[in-house]
Amino acid sequence: MRKFKYAAGAFAVLAGVQLAQADTLDIVKKRGFVQCGVTTGFAGFSAPDAKGNWQGLDIDMCRAVAAAVFGDASKYKAVPLNSQQRFTALQSGEIDLLARNTTVTQQRDTALGAIHVGINFYDGQGFLVLKSLGVKSAKELNGATVCMQTGTSNENTMADWARANKVDYKPVVIEQFNEVVNAFAAGRCDVFTTDASGLASIRISKMEKPDDYVVLPEIISKEPLGPFVRQGDDGWLNIAKWSLNAMIGAEELGVTSANVDEQLKSTNPNVQRLLGVTAGAGKNMGVDEKWAYNIVKQVGNYGESFERNVGQGSALKIQRGLNAQWTNGGLMYALPVR
Numbered sequence: 001m002r003k004f005k006y007a008a009g010a011f012a013v014l015a016g017v018q019l020a021q022a023d024t025l026d027i028v029k030k031r032g033f034v035q036c037g038v039t040t041g042f043a044g045f046s047a048p049d050a051k052g053n054w055q056g057l058d059i060d061m062c063r064a065v066a067a068a069v070f071g072d073a074s075k076y077k078a079v080p081l082n083s084q085q086r087f088t089a090l091q092s093g094e095i096d097l098l099a100r101n102t103t104v105t106q107q108r109d110t111a112l113g114a115i116h117v118g119i120n121f122y123d124g125q126g127f128l129v130l131k132s133l134g135v136k137s138a139k140e141l142n143g144a145t146v147c148m149q150t151g152t153s154n155e156n157t158m159a160d161w162a163r164a165n166k167v168d169y170k171p172v173v174i175e176q177f178n179e180v181v182n183a184f185a186a187g188r189c190d191v192f193t194t195d196a197s198g199l200a201s202i203r204i205s206k207m208e209k210p211d212d213y214v215v216l217p218e219i220i221s222k223e224p225l226g227p228f229v230r231q232g233d234d235g236w237l238n239i240a241k242w243s244l245n246a247m248i249g250a251e252e253l254g255v256t257s258a259n260v261d262e263q264l265k266s267t268n269p270n271v272q273r274l275l276g277v278t279a280g281a282g283k284n285m286g287v288d289e290k291w292a293y294n295i296v297k298q299v300g301n302y303g304e305s306f307e308r309n310v311g312q313g314s315a316l317k318i319q320r321g322l323n324a325q326w327t328n329g330g331l332m333y334a335l336p337v338r
């Protein structure tokens with residue numbers, strides 16, 4: 001009897017493993033597009049433009065994976081999710097890829113059935129306040145009301161930091177992004193706390209008078225942001241991981257959307273392998289050898305995507321900083337395609 005129970009248990013585990021390893025690539029190919037979990041609208045990272053086309057650094061991850069799988073960056077569907085909904089949507093299979101300013105943490109990588117793909121933006125948590133408040137440092141925020149969104153890492157980070165710095169604050173935690181933004185704009189709280197990139201985005205795109213607001217200089221945490229996939233499908237993880245790597249690596253190698261056709265003639269073996277001139281990388285992942293060529297041609301390299309969406313070509317004007325290439329003093333370091 002005992003033996004039987006054990007066997008049944010082992011079978012269930014096995015079946016579970018098989019379920020978890022369901023071939024996402026196959027499912028995506030049959031469906032014809034990637035289901036990509038994004039924000040409900042967060043300028044610079046994932047937001048629809050005036051024509052309703054989604055744009056952003058995270059959207060470029062959706063497009064890169066679509067280009068790798070289909071040779072067509074447009075073959076993805078943006079699934080808007082608030083902070084609270086995002087991991088459930090990934091667990092349930094509603095989305096194939098979560099590309100939504102999500103901080104990589106040990107808990108998310110282990111307890112939520114999710115696994116991170118890489119880092120596409122190194123960030124840290126900060127504070128946005130009205131200039132007229134005259135606050136110069138976050139440590140002066142004793143007694144302040146602080147707006148933040150439910151289901152973010154920002155809630156715990158704020159609590160930890162406030163405790164350590166003996167700052168007493170009143171949290172105003174709201175689930176919907178627009179509502180928390182409106183609460184802040186209406187003065188229902190003195191401070192908005194989230195990732196510094198998010199604050200830059202909120203200040204520029206959501207505040208009526210951006211110049212009335214300032215992001216305080218203090219950064220109280222590490223918020224390495226990156227895409228996630230479901231645990232248990234290493235093949236799909238590889239496609240997402242190497243799509244991001246291809247963008248970062250292309251920048252390092254000087255391959256851009258403008259010169260990628262010319263670069264097909266490059267004598268650099270790293271460029272030849274990246275662009276599929278030397279075959280192998282695509283086949284190893286079950287996609288076309290031109291997977292990375294298609295990413296760079298249609299989406300651009302990481303630097304192009306950064307500048308267009310959040311950098312100098314955007315309203316946010318975020319400096320490269322930690323997101324510069326390692327050769328330029330930053331942390332962007334592509335793993336080699338070979």
Ligand SMILES: N[C@@H](CCC(=O)N[C@@H](CS)C(=O)NCC(=O)O)C(=O)O
Binds near residue numbers: 041153225
């Ligand atoms: N990086 C943090 C915060 C990410 C986050 O969800 N930030 C909010 C900003 S307040 C957001 O993007 N909201 C957009 C939405 O819910 O549509 C995390 O992973 O928890």
